[in-house]
């Protein structure tokens with residue numbers, strides 16, 4: 362046990378290593394390697410069980426918007442636990458925080474997105490949205506509308522349905538997924554568009570991919586298109602300008618429901634509570650949120666459904682029709698109380714305005730990393746960013762997987778007091794939204810030093826010549 366640390370790191374490390382199966386665990390090393398134990402947090406910082414301090418580069422997992430250690434959050438959660446920790450949300454039962462939060466989300470969401478279905482997180486929200494779409498078309502007499510269009514490199518979650526609409530090849534290995542009614546379009550990644558193709562022409566091509574796919578399947582069979590406005594875990598892929606609006610127009614033309622997965626882009630990450638309308642000029646038919654909804658203080662997700670859709674499946678004609686989908690913890694009162702307090706803090710401190718201010722500064726600082734020899738592309742928007750490591754800038758060929766370049770950079774960053782999110786040959790950043798300019802400088806400075814240390818290391822091991 363380290364001096365001044367209340368934690369017995371060795372003991373915890375052993376228990377975790379011997380008993381926990383972690384999400385996305387590398388099973389080849391899981392039984393030996395073990396995990397870094399994050400034991401404490403404050404503001405934009407986390408501390409390991411030995412007391413070492415790190416900047417939280419990934420914001421937990423794209424979610425710690427208001428930062429750690431907010432007493433008001435603890436009090437709101439404690440008050441709700443003491444007044445009523447839980448009651449069933451099924452049928453005609455609700456709780457004060459769930460009712461208040463649903464109304465607040467309806468107020469924050471654009472257009473006629475006014476009907477909220479609560480879930481336990483983002484995966485269950487996407488799963489529930491797709492079940493609602495199924496239910497909607499079956500009930501309204503269009504049962505042949507079963508096909509779902511999504512994109513390669515998308516990430517929508519880990520239930521069977523949410524994993525099936527996700528597109529990362531690495532995550533599809535060794536699993537059985539639904540494939541007969543789910544279609545993946547090529548990813549709208551401007552960096553890898555064909556040599557010489559303009560962004561406008563690339564956008565035309567990606568929009569045409571959607572229209573052609575709808576026509577190939579038959580519009581009468583296509584239920585919905587689901588899209589993250591910016592693909593997050595796929596590597597912070599910002600589609601070409603106009604893509605979101607034009608794909609929505611295609612969906613409207615063919616009677617295809619448009620689902621915007623704002624699990625990452627929501628709650629201030631792009632400078633607005635929801636990015637769909639103010640950033641991308643779209644009002645989707647269904648909007649998904651989770652993560653930043655509670656800033657990670659409690660697990661919660663929500664499906665926000667348009668009145669236009671909900672009216673068709675409710676009212677006197679629907680008497681006795683049951684939407685039999687839900688979870689014991691749908692609209693959990695403690696999670697909803699946390700979300701209400703979180704939203705109050707974001708509004709009171711104008712955290713969205715702060716992101717609109719520091720976001721461009723963060724991107725400018727991050728983009729300067731492109732001058733380093735292994736950095737091929739730096740991309741993102743506001744407080745979500747990523748960089749790709751390539752063999753050479755002209756070919757854009759990713760550094761080979763076995764070099765594990767992102768893991769190496771992460772290791773160097775950790776030694777210098779920053780946690781990154783390594784992903785294949787990419788590193789991802791989505792810090793807490795309360796980060797200040799001087800903290801951004803420190804963070805990007807550590808990344809630069811760590812990339813340089815990685816380049817030296819790769820050179821010494823004969824893995825990269827430059």
Ligand SMILES: Cc1ncc(COP(=O)(O)O)c(C=O)c1O
Pocket residue numbers: 481482483484485487516517518519589593594622623624625651652
């Ligand atoms: C865009 C998006 N949708 C859905 C999910 C799944 O959310 P959860 O992990 O809360 O189930 C994620 C998680 O990273 C995500 O990034």
